[in-house]
Amino acid sequence: MRTRQGRLLGAGLLAALAVAGAGCKKGNEGSGGAAAPAASSGSTGGSAARAPAPSRGAPEAGQGLLLAAGRAADLRVTPDGLKATYLLNGQKPRLDGIPPQMLLGQLYVVPVEGGEPRKLGEGVTNVPGGQLVTPDSKHALFLAGYNPASQSGALTVAALDDAKSEPAVLGTAVSYMLPSPDGTRLAFVDAGRLKLGPLPSGPFTEVAGEVSTAQFTPDGKTLLIKRRLTAAGGLAAVSVEQPEVAPRKLADQVGDYAVSPDGQRVAFQVRSESVRGLYDLYLAEVPALKPKRLAVASSAFAFSPDSKWLGRTENGKPDVPGDFYVGPAAGGAGRKLGERVEKFAFSPDSQAVGFLEKYDQTAGAGLMAVAALPDGATKQVGGRVPNFLWGSDGKYVLFLSRFLKPEYSVDLMLYALGTEKAEKVHRGVFGYGFMPGNTQVVFRSNCIRNGRACDFKALGLPRNGEPQTWIQGMFSYKLSEDGQRVLFTYARMDSDTYDVAVYDVKTQARKTLDQGVQVPVSFAGKGDSRAVYIIAQGPKAGVYSVPATLETAAQK
Numbered sequence: 009m010r011t012r013q014g015r016l017l018g019a020g021l022l023a024a025l026a027v028a029g030a031g032c033k034k035g036n037e038g039s040g041g042a043a044a045p046a047a048s049s050g051s052t053g054g055s056a057a058r059a060p061a062p063s064r065g066a067p068e069a070g071q072g073l074l075l076a077a078g079r080a081a082d083l084r085v086t087p088d089g090l091k092a093t094y095l096l097n098g099q100k101p102r103l104d105g106i107p108p109q110m111l112l113g114q115l116y117v118v119p120v121e122g123g124e125p126r127k128l129g130e131g132v133t134n135v136p137g138g139q140l141v142t143p144d145s146k147h148a149l150f151l152a153g154y155n156p157a158s159q160s161g162a163l164t165v166a167a168l169d170d171a172k173s174e175p176a177v178l179g180t181a182v183s184y185m186l187p188s189p190d191g192t193r194l195a196f197v198d199a200g201r202l203k204l205g206p207l208p209s210g211p212f213t214e215v216a217g218e219v220s221t222a223q224f225t226p227d228g229k230t231l232l233i234k235r236r237l238t239a240a241g242g243l244a245a246v247s248v249e250q251p252e253v254a255p256r257k258l259a260d261q262v263g264d265y266a267v268s269p270d271g272q273r274v275a276f277q278v279r280s281e282s283v284r285g286l287y288d289l290y291l292a293e294v295p296a297l298k299p300k301r302l303a304v305a306s307s308a309f310a311f312s313p314d315s316k317w318l319g320r321t322e323n324g325k326p327d328v329p330g331d332f333y334v335g336p337a338a339g340g341a342g343r344k345l346g347e348r349v350e351k352f353a354f355s356p357d358s359q360a361v362g363f364l365e366k367y368d369q370t371a372g373a374g375l376m377a378v379a380a381l382p383d384g385a386t387k388q389v390g391g392r393v394p395n396f397l398w399g400s401d402g403k404y405v406l407f408l409s410r411f412l413k414p415e416y417s418v419d420l421m422l423y424a425l426g427t428e429k430a431e432k433v434h435r436g437v438f439g440y441g442f443m444p445g446n447t448q449v450v451f452r453s454n455c456i457r458n459g460r461a462c463d464f465k466a467l468g469l470p471r472n473g474e475p476q477t478w479i480q481g482m483f484s485y486k487l488s489e490d491g492q493r494v495l496f497t498y499a500r501m502d503s504d505t506y507d508v509a510v511y512d513v514k515t516q517a518r519k520t521l522d523q524g525v526q527v528p529v530s531f532a533g534k535g536d537s538r539a540v541y542i543i544a545q546g547p548k549a550g551v552y553s554v555p556a557t558l559e560t561a562a563q564k
Contacts, residue, residue: 066505066524069543072554075118076125080542080551081111082134085120085532088145091168092532092540093117094551095134101156110135115150117168120532120540120553128166128175137184141168144191147208151182159183163196165208176209184221188228193248195222195231202233204251213251216244224248225271230294232265232274243276245297256297263287270315273337280305285326291318291339302339305330308350311337314358317381318342321349329367334381345379345386351395355402360384360425362396362405376407376430378423389423389430399446404469406433406440406449420451422471433467434475443513444491451475452482459483460499479511479518484527488536493556495529495539508541512558521554531556 075092082095098113100106115132118125129152132139138161139150148168151161163182166175179198186195187207194212195204202219205212215231218239223232228248233255235242243262244255258276264287265276272294277287282304289306290299302320303309307330309320318337324330332349335342345363351374352363359381364374365388376390389405396407405423407430410416420437423430433449438459440451448466455462464479479485483499483506492513497506505524511517521539529541532553539556543549 066500066503066507066546069522069524069546070548070550070552071522072539072541072552073122074548075120075122075540075551075553076116077550079544079549081113081544083528083530083540083542083551084139084141085530085540086141086145086168087143089532089534089536090120090145091117092120092551092553093128093139093141093148094542095132098134103156106156107135110156112154112156115139115148115152117148117166118551120538122553124171126171129164131161133161140185140187142187142191142207143189146191147187149185149187149194151185152177163198165194167208178210178212179203184219186222186224188224188248189226190228193224193228195224197222200236204231204246204248215246215251216255223265223267225267225274225294226269227271229271232267234262234265245274245294247295258292258297258299259290264309266310268311268315268318268337269313272315273311273318275302275309275311275318275320277306277309283325286324289320289322293338300339302335303330303333308332308352310352310354312354312358312361312381313356316358317354317361319352319354319361327369329369332363332365334361334379343383346377348374350374353396353398355398356400357402359402362398364393364396373410376405376409376421376423378405378425380425390421397441399442399469400444401446404442404446404449405430406442408437408440411435420449422449422467424470431471434465438462443487444489447491449475450478450485450487457499464494464496478513478516484529486529486531488531488556490536493536493558495531495556497525497527497529500524503545505543505545508539510539510556510558515558517558519558521556522552525552 078096080094081098084093095113098111111134112131115128116125131153132150133154141148148166152164154161160181160183162177163179164175164177167173181199182196184197194207197219201217202215203212204215218236220236221234231246233244240260242260244257246255259278261279263277267274275291280286280288286305289303291302292299303322305324306320319334321330329348329350332346333342346365349363349365350367354361362378365377367374373392373394375388376393377386377388379386390409392410393407407421409421417435419435420433421430422433438452438455450466452462461481463477464482465475465477467475482496484497486495494511496509507523508529509520525541526544532538532540538553540553
């Protein structure tokens, strides 16, 4: 298992496509369905802010600063929050079998504070991997003239800080691209050939053929290469500083793989010779790359955030998850913590691990268990649990638990490490998370209209009293990085659009920012000072930006 700290929480596939890719600015967002990720502080209490009364046709739409007029889609914010990219005049490709949300359009970039929009390319897609911005926000990378049939296009790079520079084409049949963690290098697959070099213009060295994907180690010194099935599905590694040296193969028939956060080790699956249909787990040190087998029939594995531990399942069967072990990241026997484990996650501080044991694949749930590291005993704290989430300081675990009596309910539970048992936070919960700094638990409940109108509640930590309602009738939310403000959307009754408002956690004041917008709405600007969004309907269609702050506590 390769753990990923995803922050997007479902508002539909189109919203997922809209924020996919490394170029999206990180944010803390939630809406209907999944567990919301961690985010930051504030206080509870006060009366709930109610959704604004709907007005037919959203006559007050377009209250923000118009950044770009026209029929826009796929709005994304650069990692530094200073610019936004979007597709203009997007069209669905005329090809059977493609996702209905797929678009091809003209890619533009515009400063979120206002300025002249700049066209970057034509025929750019909104599918994941079709466009991104480097982690340093200096370059936009996109596949122009994207061909949905071959899933490839002309890889183009554009300098975002130089509006007068012309975008440059780096490859003509590119199916995969990946910038290094520091944004200074680029790996891409052009007609099956992997190339590697410095941004923005190379030179790019051809590293290997028959390549599907690649991944940099976190330190950016090594590039791992995953070959196509036609090339035995092998995994190899090459030095980023010496790409002309032939890649060193680790193994063939490789499944998933993961690199330790410190970049010193890589764990990977190899198709098992003893258990048909499953994989054995191998471990290799970087840069020596001498693999050794750790476990047989292993389906889930991950390194701890501090790179000290390696968790994995062992001795599984095609229809039964294996037992869960945690051992040193350098390898070794490990300590058995649970049986039939399908999902697990280390705490952010690497001091504990949570997992779902005796997992029922049909029900998609198991027993919630927690163990302190290195030698704490396993403690079961909940049953019928489909998912769970660690708080950022590793002191708390949130999880949903399904209760069958006296009536069926999906309830939110909170477990504080070291305590005797978990406590019920609220019944009938639909999406949950932590505020940044673990000062509060936030969640949606009392949902109506198929989850389009819910109460947004918060519970202070350590627990003191009952949850307080912050907002009523909301649909989705996104938290500022400091956790002091929340962007809420409200599903309108008169159209398939949303109204957006900002809520101040400290003062409990709320202000409507605009009406008739599309989701998602994102924070942008320095200190998350602005909100950016799209209005897709009516004469005011375009990309907008508006201050996402409340000037006085009296504004509601």
